[in-house]
Amino acid sequence: MTTLSARISQSMASGSRQLLSGIQPGEWLSQGKQLLLPLVGILVFLGFWHLAAPQVETSLGAFPGPVQVWEQSGQLWQEHVSQRERADKFITMQEERNARILADNPEADVRIRDYPGAPTFLDQVVTSLLTVLAGFALASLIAVPLGIVFGLNRYFQAAVNPLIQIFKPVSPLAWLPLVTMVVSATYVSDDPMFEKSFLTSMITVTLCSLWPTLINTSVGVAAVNPDLLNVSQVLRLSFWTHVRKVVLPSSVPMIFTGLRVSLGIAWMVLIAAEMLAQSPGLGKFVWDEFQNGSSQSLSRIMVAVLAIGFIGFLLDRVMLLIQRKVAWNE
Amino acid sequence: MSKPHLELTGVEMAFDTPKGPFIALDNINLKIQKGEFVSLIGHSGCGKSTVLNIVAGLLQASRGGCVLDGHEVNSPGPERAVVFQNHALMPWLTVYENVELAVRQVFRKSMTRQERKDWITHNLELVNMAHAANKRPGEISGGMAQRVGIARALAMKPSVLLMDEPFGALDALTRAHLQDSLMEIQQELNNTVIMITHDVDEAVLLSDRIIMMTNGPAATVGEDLHIDLPRPRNRVALADDAKYVHYRQEVLSFLYEKQRKLESLNSRRGSSAKPEAPAAKHSASA
Numbered sequence: 310m311t312t313l314s315a316r317i318s319q320s321m322a323s324g325s326r327q328l329l330s331g332i333q334p335g336e337w338l339s340q341g342k343q344l345l346l347p348l349v350g351i352l353v354f355l356g357f358w359h360l361a362a363p364q365v366e367t368s369l370g371a372f373p374g375p376v377q378v379w380e381q382s383g384q385l386w387q388e389h390v391s392q393r394e395r396a397d398k399f400i401t402m403q404e405e406r407n408a409r410i411l412a413d414n415p416e417a418d419v420r421i422r423d424y425p426g427a428p429t430f431l432d433q434v435v436t437s438l439l440t441v442l443a444g445f446a447l448a449s450l451i452a453v454p455l456g457i458v459f460g461l462n463r464y465f466q467a468a469v470n471p472l473i474q475i476f477k478p479v480s481p482l483a484w485l486p487l488v489t490m491v492v493s494a495t496y497v498s499d500d501p502m503f504e505k506s507f508l509t510s511m512i513t514v515t516l517c518s519l520w521p522t523l524i525n526t527s528v529g530v531a532a533v534n535p536d537l538l539n540v541s542q543v544l545r546l547s548f549w550t551h552v553r554k555v556v557l558p559s560s561v562p563m564i565f566t567g568l569r570v571s572l573g574i575a576w577m578v579l580i581a582a583e584m585l586a587q588s589p590g591l592g593k594f595v596w597d598e599f600q601n602g603s604s605q606s607l608s609r610i611m612v613a614v615l616a617i618g619f620i621g622f623l624l625d626r627v628m629l630l631i632q633r634k635v636a637w638n639e
Numbered sequence: 640m641s642k643p644h645l646e647l648t649g650v651e652m653a654f655d656t657p658k659g660p661f662i663a664l665d666n667i668n669l670k671i672q673k674g675e676f677v678s679l680i681g682h683s684g685c686g687k688s689t690v691l692n693i694v695a696g697l698l699q700a701s702r703g704g705c706v707l708d709g710h711e712v713n714s715p716g717p718e719r720a721v722v723f724q725n726h727a728l729m730p731w732l733t734v735y736e737n738v739e740l741a742v743r744q745v746f747r748k749s750m751t752r753q754e755r756k757d758w759i760t761h762n763l764e765l766v767n768m769a770h771a772a773n774k775r776p777g778e779i780s781g782g783m784a785q786r787v788g789i790a791r792a793l794a795m796k797p798s799v800l801l802m803d804e805p806f807g808a809l810d811a812l813t814r815a816h817l818q819d820s821l822m823e824i825q826q827e828l829n830n831t832v833i834m835i836t837h838d839v840d841e842a843v844l845l846s847d848r849i850i851m852m853t854n855g856p857a858a859t860v861g862e863d864l865h866i867d868l869p870r871p872r873n874r875v876a877l878a879d880d881a882k883y884v885h886y887r888q889e890v891l892s893f894l895y896e897k898q899r900k901l902e903s904l905n906s907r908r909g910s911s912a913k914p915e916a917p918a919a920k921h922s923a924s925a
């Protein structure tokens with residue numbers, strides 16, 4: 310009964326929105342606020358941190374304030390740079406030696422060994438990023454097609470729903486031992502393409518981050534507007550065309566919502582898995598520093614904490630950008 | 640009389656409900672000639688959409704059937720194109736792409752790429768929408784979207800055009816405008832059209848025949864009124880044409896005297912002259 314009036318007011322609202330979209334007097338103000346308020350929040354937080362940190366005494370000295378943490382991040386960068394220089398020297402030395410050997414004997418079998426030094430903080434960040442992206446990509450490759458199948462078929466959905474509900478809340482820490490054992494038992498190769506630790510972390514990430522994408526995709530697919538399904542039937546679209554042209558585009562917004570949640574979970578899970586399994590990455594960095602127990606450890610861990618948060622934020626932003634590019638309703 | 644183009648014989652429709660089968664339609668018989676413009680009118684919930692969906696092939700009659708040009712209808716197909724009440728355009732495709740989806744599907748083999756392109760543009764021009772070809776449905780008004788929905792249906796070159804309250808959700812001015820375009824297009828293409836409407840004026844103005852349905856459950860054809868008015872028709876000139884007024888009177892008396900719906904009259908605001916209340920089902924989904 311309200312359809313007509315609702316429609317009219319709707320169209321009027323969209324009309325006035327269009328009119329206003331040229332210049333909006335309030336926009337400058339709100340943009341200023343958008344920048345200013347977060348800045349104020351961060352400054353207040355830093356101030357509070359600076360004042361409160363020295364009050365907290367630990368066995369490793371006072372809790373680091375923002376200044377120490379800032380210094381420590383510079384320190385970590387310096388370590389990375391000098392480590393790189395040493396690694397470069399190590400490699401060029403080998404190359405020169407190999408060149409000499411080859412000059413004497415062209416048949417000689419020469420090799421270059423990797424630099425044996427410990428990975429730096431930045432190396433660990435890169436490792437973590439690669440692992441999380443690989444695990445997330447694998448999870449998406451599994452979850453999106455499966456979600457489409459579940460969403461298309463009510464019976465299938467009913468059959469697997471209990472399984473999804475049970476596996477979804479499982480903590481990564483519970484999967485980890487199982488994944489570790491299975492990976493070491495099944496991935497045996499003389500010249501492995503991937504490190505076992507990489508595979509373990511990646512698969513754990515996949516297992517834990519699969520679910521939001523799977524569930525959102527199937528919900529999105531099941532919720533395609535019935536009118537559009539009728540159009541597809543009237544046009545006699547083939548199954549594949551139907552999926553490609555109607556189902557998939559229609560559920561893209563839901564799929565992306567799922568993907569963003571999944572990526573967030575993937576990142577959290579990865580850090581925990583790396584800590585527990587001692588696989589290379591940021592999680593291991595944190596754990597090593599904790600075990601190390603030097604006077605700088607807490608600041609270094611704090612740098613890692615901030616880096617983890619910042620990277621998680623960036624990952625979400627990147628997903629948001631992709632979503633804006635791909636989804637029609639943005 | 641020639642063999643009918645479209646024929647419904649003894650159509651019964653029973654829906655399974657938790658309380659047992661619900662007989663919506665009972666013994667519907669209808670013969671429609673090629674090029675006829677037929678309106679279905681009746682109170683909300685009597686089963687108009689069900690009839691249309693059976694012809695479209697989106698629903699299967701539980702008894703009886705529908706024959707189009709000698710072939711039984713048992714699945715949907717582009718030769719029975721449907722214009723839906725809420726345009727049903729894909730929101731992620733542009734106006735052009737929406738029509739293209741249909742044209743490519745139907746004329747994949749019989750038209751070259753260039754021919755298809757011209758055909759899409761031609762149909763958009765027919766409904767005066769070529770200027771918005773690259774807009775998305777979200778960026779155009781409801782009336783414009785509805786015109787694109789009609790262009791998409793026409794572009795399939797259907798032998799029957801089925802329209803379920805195509806103008807129900809539009810304001811009166813846009814509606815009048817689209818009715819005029821539809822009359823012109825139909826004059827030109829001579830399509831067979833079945834249109835559902837709640838609007839008595841719309842039915843009399845557009846149709847060659849008005850099928851009035853009795854109230855459900857077990858609804859059937861109540862009266863079959865032939866509208867013998869010369870075309871092209873002009874809404875202003877017809878307003879006090881004696882024949883027009885008479886036809887209008889016939890339909891009104893069927894709806895409000897013979898098939899009077901007490902509960903609906905009491906509960907509905909301002910429905911005395913012109914029943915326009917959209918179906919509860921549709922407003923919920925809108």
Ligand SMILES: Nc1ncnc2c1ncn2[C@@H]1O[C@H](COP(=O)(O)OP(=O)(O)OP(=O)(O)O)[C@@H](O)[C@H]1O
Binds near residue numbers: 661689919
């Ligand atoms: N899938 C279904 N299951 C059960 N009952 C149904 C179903 N579809 C329609 N009906 C019932 O059949 C009857 C006719 O429905 P229909 O949608 O054809 O009415 P209508 O004449 O198009 O009404 P409106 O003018 O409100 O659109 C209604 O009583 C409705 O409740």
Ligand SMILES: [Mg+2]
Binds near residue numbers: 687
């Ligand atoms: Mg209806």
